[in-house]
Amino acid sequence: MNLYKYVSEKLNEKLGFDAKLEIPRNRDFGDFSTNAAMVMAKSAGKNPREIATELLPKIRELDFVSDASIAGPGFINLKIRDDFLWNAVQTAANITKSDKPMTIDMDYGAYNVAKSLHIGHLRTSIVGDTLYRLGRAIGHKMISYNHMGDWGRSMGMVIAWIEKLHPDWPFFRDNFDASADYSKYAMPIEELDTYYPSAAALAKTDEKFMERAQIITAELQNGHPGYNALYNVFIPISLQSMDKIIRKLNMLSFDNNLGERNAAKYAEPVEKILRDKNLLQQSDGAEIVVVKRNDDKKPMPPVMFRNSREALTYDATDIMALYYRKITDNPDKVIYLTDSRQSLHFEQLFRVAELLGMFPADSLEHIGYGTINGTDGKPFKTRDGNAAGLNDIIDMVQSAVRDRVAESGKKLDDATIDEIALAALKFNDLSHDLRSDYIFEPSQITSFEGRTGPYILYTAVRLNSVLKRAGDFTVPQNANMGADERNLVMGLLDFDRTVQSAFDSRATDLVANYAYDVCQLVNTFYHNCPILRDDVDAETRNMRLSLIKTAVDVLGGALDLMGLRIPVEM
């Protein structure tokens, strides 16, 4: 039930005017408020309060309105009838499906093969997963892509490094036998993870090594059998390690783990379209697509399709990936979720897609999120100055929860501790505005007072505990609500609206902050309104129990959208 939408539509219908319904910041003003009179006054050249006085009787005719009054410069404040609210709140946890469902490709994660996940992958993973769940809940057909970095220079670096370690391995021989089984060359993930950083460090000082890596990259892409066989040895190892983190973060698994390598298969058809449309140009030995327009005020460099060493760049593979999605999903929208530093790249990419006639500009969307910084305001690093690994961060939060539990004398199993830790980590990430940077302070994440994920879980756990003790109860037809109960009802009735606008504006922080707001209302109610005490009469008890049930459903719904679960106890 989307109360906001319902009231808004009925009100506009009654007034014959498209007014904007607002929820007053100050609840004393009423449940809803409209500025219709002030907007109408402008075109009519009249006093807003005068018009408001004319509108008031009409508004009072609406059956769900218990009171309407004029305030301030001409706001009309509404109060909703309690019996209407009580009836409405029974379906507060339901999410309204979209009346025009779309097919939406979501590109997030973008994990790199043979490079362990680090803090830079945190937001794209967590927020991407939540956006996906939001879209799905609203009824869109969501298709997720982990566009893996599995075909670029880093692959050449890793292979070059292995060549350095094991020059005697068969992959590097001229008489390589592609039909043999090479699975015995598989290395543990911990070892594989060290290859890229080592190679990258060496390449910085050793030009010859860098050159070798570049040659290998090009040869790999052109089908060199030995390199491809070796590549096929370490790819599954890497995929397994990604999968482990995905499960640790309680993310939905990707519908597609298809990256640059898959995209590169479509080089030919894409290049043909580019040539047919006469879009490819030679420049300094490279092939480029000019995307600059005459009316551009900002610099708009060309898109690099193929570099002077004849390797495909990520510009090229991104175009091909888009082509692949067009011919397989034919989506209404493609949403990319990456670091905001890639904004220019995506603007260029979208222009190429438009030039190719593949996707209109408004069907492609890039959401750029800010960086996660340390207290110094610079990208978060571990104490030794390295980018913090995702596994290390998760472990750190988990051990902090373990300490906290030990301190309190509670006994919780490992699964519960992991769930609490995950809530701390994910809520922190989701509750921040996507577009801005935020500061990641381990001590703040791991202290669980106030505005945190554990606070939300704790609230839900307490509610469940009451429901469990209470046993069966009946939902009363009507309710005589006090202020705390009524405030909670209004909060719960805002769930559907929040979900809708969170997806519409791609703002996952709305869901997280909503959950927190509801918890505050719940906890005030919980504190002030006894339920199972002997002096509470049956009618009141039933009313409060049904309210708690709905609150758990709503909180559970919000938590589910964040990929979190309510523990049994904590």
Place this chain on the structure above:
RNA sequence: GUGCCCAUGGCUCAAUUGGAUAGAGCAAUUGCCUUCUAAGCAAUAGGUUGCAGGUUCGAGUCCUGCUGGGCACGCCA
């Protein structure tokens, strides 16, 4: 140099996308466990929304200029 983004109590973040008295959490001070889980509730204190103009019934939000910060700008992804 060109362009994009940001600036809100001591700290970390909000503000229904132009609405009414700018709200939370942390840190500080204080009260509440013989009551359904105190990871909780309640109270006090803390603000010229970076600076200067402008737009209108109304600006933290929109426009202009300035100051300070972040980021990007063809052969990495």
